[in-house]
Amino acid sequence: MTVVTRFAPSPSGNLHVGGARTALYCWAFARGRDGRLVLRIEDTDRKRSSDAASLGFMTDLDWLGIDWDEGPVQGERGGGSHGPYFQSERLPIYTEHLERLVAEGKAYHAFDTPEELDAKRKAARQAKEAYRYDRAALELSAEEVEARLAAGEPSVIRFRTPDAAITIVDEVLGEATLPAGEVDDFVIRKADGYPTYHFAVVIDDAMMEVSHVLRAQEHFNNTAKHMVLQDALGLPRPVYGHLSLIFNPDGSKMSKRDKDKVLRAAVKERSIEDAPNDSNGEPLVAADVWSTWRGDKSVQLDLDTLEQVAAALDVSLPEINVADFRRSGYLPEVLCNFLALNGWSAGDDLEKFDNAFLAERFDLDRVQKTPAKFDRDKLLAFNLDAIQGMSPETFHGLARAHAAEFRPEFIERLDESQFRTLCDASLERSKTLDEPFSVNRFLVAADDEIDWVVTKPVRKAMFKGEPTGLELLAKVRPVLEGLSGFDAASIETAITGFVEEHAEGNLGRIAQPLRVAVSGGPISPPIFDTLAILGQRAVLARIDRCLEVLSESSPAG
RNA sequence: GGCCCCAUCGUCUAGCGGCUAGGACACCAGGUUCUCAACCUGGUAACGGGAGUUCGAUUCUCCCUGGGGUCACCA
Missing domain, CATH: 3.40.50.620 (HUPs)
Incomplete structure (x- = not known):
């Protein structure tokens, strides 16, 4: 087989x-x-x-x-010989089998309204009982059913489930027996004429000659429904295997709602009242939608909107x-x-x-x-x-493709050799293809966009020591300015010489001030690579601005 | 709540009557280092509880507890 x-x-x-x-x-x-x-x-x-x-x-x-x-x-x-592969295109197939079941008395029309059913369901819930369809429609006479169908009254078709226990055989979970009465007379055709999942799946698995059904565990109990249908229709039974679900670390079900959850939490934590604006100054989310979303956990924004808002607020959503x-x-x-x-x-x-x-x-x-x-x-x-x-070549190729799709600003700003330097410097430290870009956004910022927040590591790099980092920075500037080639190797030679002379051979003394000057913070790829990627003009411009800005704030430091 | 299923380190898991209960990620400590990472070395850490069966239970049975699924004219 x-x-x-x-x-x-x-x-x-x-x-x-x-x-x-x-x-x-x-x-x-x-x-x-x-x-x-x-x-x-x-x-x-x-x-x-x-x-x-x-x-x-x-x-x-x-x-x-x-x-x-x-x-x-x-x-x-x-393609294939068992199509069509969209169930919505297979209606005639389902209808044929549906009619057969009704003709054989194995299924019947029911006219209960959704409201009626809802009420009964609620009552069952309050009585702390499982809801089961009460077979009200079976009380109807054949004539009455005919009349109501002829009158065009909305109706569904329900399967008349045999009153017997059902044993599910599952290759993953083993056997399980559901007692008689556990499966009620479920709907197999909806009022709109479409089959329900249970009906379509049974027909299609058989017609498509499916031998093994591997599906999520949430379908385990449904298998009983599928089995009684297979028996009634005379269809073969595939082998079943039900797969456990995947959860978040906190035990909740991993779901697209998690994105709303994270964004809502960020909005709340940062006390953001209004939806952020798009590039035209228009709110990304209409005010009324935004306010209900903020307050109601059951409301979700559509994926695109969610991502735009998250981007605007610089919130990263869970994958x-x-x-x-x-x-x-x-x-x-x-x-x-x-x-x-x-x-x-x-x-x-x-x-x-x-x-x-x-x-x-x-x-x-x-x-x-x-x-x-x-x-x-x-x-x-x-x-x-x-x-x-990976080889550097492979990584470079993948990173470039990634950047082209998701980080185009890096392709625009960096020339071929700078991009290559960034990749080579990132290879051994990147957990993802996105990391060379996401953690180095300063590389593509405008020179006058860098601002220096004087955090503890920045203070240490710039204001401590004798001479201070800022003083060393001022001293090293002409060295960099005098360089005719600005590749990592030339920079290294120049800086290393400078360090021997002015920092007792301790590269850190000058690397950190340079890093802070060009990136705004204490984190970047190796310093020679970083400078090479930025290019001489940007490096000098950033050093100048840094000296200017931080000299003013230094007394407070 | 009814019904069904499940249960080994924090997490993913190996184990299918006798093991110092193994690996990986995370974590901790040390090392390396121009930052952050990465890297190297070492370490902490689990059989949910109670009855049985057995010479012997993580492993088999039952109960409890805990977790999950399902109870739609969604799939």
């Missing part, structure tokens, strides 16, 4: 890391067994679906190196979606590696591996049953290791 797995996202958002892990496992399971991976878009909820979102999914999967054999066409990929990790400068192979490790292990002490290894070794019996907390520190450490393992 050919192994066929499927990844079946609903296109209601971006690809979340949890989804990415599911996709990765599906991919690895199929690839390691000469099987196929089917990508199917579960867009039966018309309110929440958009084409853009499903396209985003495919781009993210592509970036991760997860390729599929059948599915929506993307570039050269996709949740695959696209977030890409923008933050993580390598796709590292993300895959790390994700694979959250819920699976090779069985020995081996932790670093690529997707090919995963495909070769992945199996369901080593999948963890417990939820994993997502440890960003470890991910970061893995990413650092991967970067440090």
Whole structure:
């Protein structure tokens, strides 16, 4: 039997890391067994679906190196003989099976209004009982059903669940038996004519010849529904494996809402009353939306707005979606590696591996049953290791591509050789592809934008010692000005000579004042590289301004 | 609350009746260093609790506790 797995996202958002892990496992399971991976878009909820979102999914999967054999066409990929792969395009298929079930008496029309059902649900909740549909619609006579359908009254179709216990067999979790009555007569076709998830998934998995269903654990109980449907429809049952969820370190579910949470907390902490403005001076968020968002934790801003506001306030949002990790400068192979490790292990002490290894070794019996907390520190450490393992050429190429997409100001400001110097200086210290840029923003600032906040390390560098750093800075300036070439090697030669003469050979005495002068603070890449990247003109201009500004504030120091 | 599932260092995990309970990240200490990192060396740290089964339980069973999932015309 050919192994066929499927990844079946609903296109209601971006690809979340949890989804990415599911996709990765599906991919690895199929690839390691000469099987196929089917990508199917579960867009039966018309309110929440958009084409853009499903396209985003495919781009993210592509970036991760997860390729599929059948599915929506993307570039050269996709297609297949079991399509269409958008559920919204498969309505006639579902309708046929739906009608069959109704004709056989295995399903029935129900006319309960959402309000009625809601009320009953609430009552059940108050009575501290699980809600079960009361089969009110079964009391209706055939004639009455006909009449109401003919009158065009809104209705759904419910499955008549057999009154028996159901045993779920799961390759990850083992067996579980739900007592009779636990699964009620659930809706299989909504009033708008679309099938519910449960119905579509059962039909499609069978028609697409899916042999193994690997999906998130939140579907575990749903499996019972899928099993009774398969029995009623006479469809084969795939093998199931339910994957535990991925959590934040604090135990909460990792979700896109975390971004709102972080931003809201920052806004509150900094007592920000009004929404920040965009470049035209218009508020990024309308005043009323902003104020409800600030006060109501259940309200979310859309992703774009959220990111614009965060950027305006210089708040960094947590990475949740695959696209977030890409923008933050993580390598796709590292993300895959790390994700694979959250819920699976090779069985020995081996932790670093690529997707090919995963495909070769992945199996369901080593999948963890417990939820994993997502440890960003470890991910970061893995990413650092991967970067440090690169050749300077590779790193340069990736950093350049990253900058072109996310940090264009560095491409504009730095010439080829300066950019290269920045990369070489950053290789051994960068945890991400973004770090050479994010921590060195002073490099692309205008010379007169640097300001010097006299913090403790700055005070130490500039005002302490005999002579003071500021005095040494003034002395070294002409040395730098006299240089005809301004590459790191020439600067090093000149500065080293200067240090021998004026600072007892202690490079730190002059490196720190220079660093503060050109960057505004005590942190930068190695000083010779930093100066070379900035170029002679900027270095001299910044030293001059620094001497001017700090000389005025020195008495207070 | 009903039903279902789960339980090893702070975190991700190895372990599948007998181990000094292993690794990785984080953390701590020391070293290196022009800053920050990175790097090197060493260290702290776990079987949730209680009954059984057994010569012997981290490992098997039960109970408790704790955690998770689910209870939509969302997937």
